[in-house]
Amino acid sequence: xxxxxxxxxxxxxxxxxxxxxxxxxxxxxxxxxxxxxxxxxxxxxxxxxxxxxxxxxxxxxxxxxxxxxxxxxxxxxxxxxxxxxxxxxxxxxxxxxxxxxxx
Numbered sequence: 001x002x003x004x005x006x007x008x009x010x011x012x013x014x015x016x017x018x019x020x021x022x023x024x025x026x027x028x029x030x031x032x033x034x035x036x037x038x039x040x041x042x043x044x045x046x047x048x049x050x051x052x053x054x055x056x057x058x059x060x061x062x063x064x065x066x067x068x069x070x071x072x073x074x075x076x077x078x079x080x081x082x083x084x085x086x087x088x089x090x091x092x093x094x095x096x097x098x099x100x101x102x103x
Contacts (some may be wrong), residue, residue, distance in 0.1 A: 043101070050098045057091035060084075 001009075028035075064084035071077050 047098075047101055050094055050101060053094040054091065054098065057087050057094055060087040061091055 061084060064080055064087060068077060068080045068084065071080060
């Protein structure tokens with residue numbers, strides 16, 4: 001095999017490999033497979049999770065406050081107080097996290 005034939009063979013093989021890579025990338029995007037997460041994506045996800053936590057825990061505190069006012073049994077009221085304190089703690093942490101992410 002001459003040098004020229006080897007070079008042509010190498011170019012053809014290189015073209016086949018690059019074509020296969022292009023097909024793999026196209027299929028990856030076509031089937032919406034996961035892609036690389038950049039730092040901006042992670043920050044956006046953190047902000048969304050923090051917003052969700054704020055909504056969830058503020059609703060929990062509000063619901064427990066309403067429920068507490070309707071209960072007269074001391075044991076049940078103590079359990080509601082405990083749950084409300086935990087929700088307030090988590091709400092405070094979520095608020096601190098939101099402040100931290102906004103910097």
